[in-house]
Amino acid sequence: MFVTNQMQTDFHEHYAATLAISLDRNILIETKEGEEEYRAALLTPNTYHRTVSPGVTMLALLIDPETYEYKEISDIAEKGKIKKLDIAQFELHIPKIWDMFNGILKEEEVWNLHLDLLQSVRPFQKFEITADDRIERIAHKIRTEIPDSIRMTEIGKDFAVSEDRLIRLFKEKKGIPLRRYLLWVRILEAAKLLKDGMNLTEAAHAAGFSDSAHFTRTFKENFGFVPSLFFGHLRSMDVFFCEPN
Known part of the structure; x- marks a missing residue:
């Protein structure tokens, strides 16, 4: 998970899904189907895209699609597509994202933030590790x-x-x-x-x-x-x- 204001990529795809959240202005993401602006979006694995948003402060949380957590939220988005999300789902966490950007969030707080963001996409039951x-x-x-x-x-x-x-x-x-x-x-x-x-x-x-x-x-x-x-x-x-x- 990282926060940057220098996001400008070439067209690419990758195995991880991505939760993208803008802290201020819209993020511009382009696919084969054209350009669209987002305040928050879920990019499914292997989505061919590029992000052209220099100067826009945004968070990117990359999620392994084989994890329990992604399985719990994955059916809200079509495979190979970008799902537009309501920024209101994440507004509670934006101050902490700014703290992360400014380097003042502690490690445990960052860990909890990433879990909170996933739960904000859609609430799901926390994965409970059973002792073995x-x-x-x-x-x-x-x-x-x-x-x-x-x-x-x-x-x-x-x-x-x-x-x-x-x-x-x-x-x-x-x-x-x-x-x-x-x-x-x-x-x-x-x-x-x-x-x-x-x-x-x-x-x-x-x-x-x-x-x-x-x-x-x-x-x-x-x-x-x-x-x-x-x-x-x-x-x-x-x-x-x-x-x-």
């Missing part, structure tokens, strides 16, 4: 053994569960598929290393990507931007990691 020691240990194993190659069949053997059962249990308990979780851990690890000053090639290898091109391609496929927008000497934003317990 095997799944928590598997998640810990993935986080701590990156960049080692982790095969699900091997994980299953370690925890006395079949691969099919493991895949079902992980999605049920964590709200995201195991393969997506593994990818996110790798992306997050590379991002942290980049922020700490490691170069792109070193960070990519350390996080288990085959090379810097593989990491850059994966990052762009998911978010629509190359990593240098957020990390390295070309970055145009400050980056903070929110890691709630």
Whole structure:
């Protein structure tokens, strides 16, 4: 999730859905069908578009379409389309978005803000993580053994569960598929290393990507931007990691 007043992109599409909210003037988004202005909008995954709104302060919340939360709100919008939303749904949260833009929102507040914004699209029951020691240990194993190659069949053997059962249990308990979780851990690890000053090639290898091109391609496929927008000497934003317990 980021807030910027420099949003101007070329035509692109990406795997993540996007909740876009303007804090002042309209956002101009163009698709193959033409241009339209929005104060708030939900862009579904793989929507071919470009945003041309330099000088407009706006928030973009990118949402993995395989998460529980997106599944709960996804049917309000047609696949490959942009759903116009009422800005009144989000007005309560705009002061906090401004605080985020100004860099004065604490990590826990940012985490809660992103959940509140999703609930403002359409209220849904909060995902409740049910305790399962095997799944928590598997998640810990993935986080701590990156960049080692982790095969699900091997994980299953370690925890006395079949691969099919493991895949079902992980999605049920964590709200995201195991393969997506593994990818996110790798992306997050590379991002942290980049922020700490490691170069792109070193960070990519350390996080288990085959090379810097593989990491850059994966990052762009998911978010629509190359990593240098957020990390390295070309970055145009400050980056903070929110890691709630």
